[in-house]
Amino acid sequence: MFTIEHEFDATVVTLVDEGSTPLQEDVVINSFEECITVEQYDARTDSMQKITLSIAQMRDLVAAVNLPEGLYRREE
Template identity: 60%
Template sequence: MFTIEHEFDATVITLIDEGHEGLQEDITISAFDDCITLEQVHPITQEPMVITLSMVQLRDLAAALDLPEGSYRIETRKA
């Protein structure tokens, strides 16, 4: 399950793990103009853990999901 909310400065997506054993804490993804943050509460310390991705890293991650093992560089074409 997931939710989507549009806030003033970001779109916030919350991924809710459900329906099986070994459930993980919810993940909140906030999409800003210049970066994406992923936040998850640590199940033992209850402290939030945050990862920030640049838009280039996000592009590379999206491409990597559909590629075989290897090393890649995505080159952008200039008009």
């Protein structure tokens, strides 16, 4: 399951793990004009963990999901 919310400066997608146990914490993806952030709560450290991707990195990730193993370069 996932939700999509449009806020003032970002689009927020939340991914909820509904599978069988062990379930993972929700993943929150914030899409800003200049970057994408991915956040997930880490119970071991009792804190949110965050990574930041450039828009180009996110485009590469989306393209990579359906490609076979290999080295690729996206053409603009």
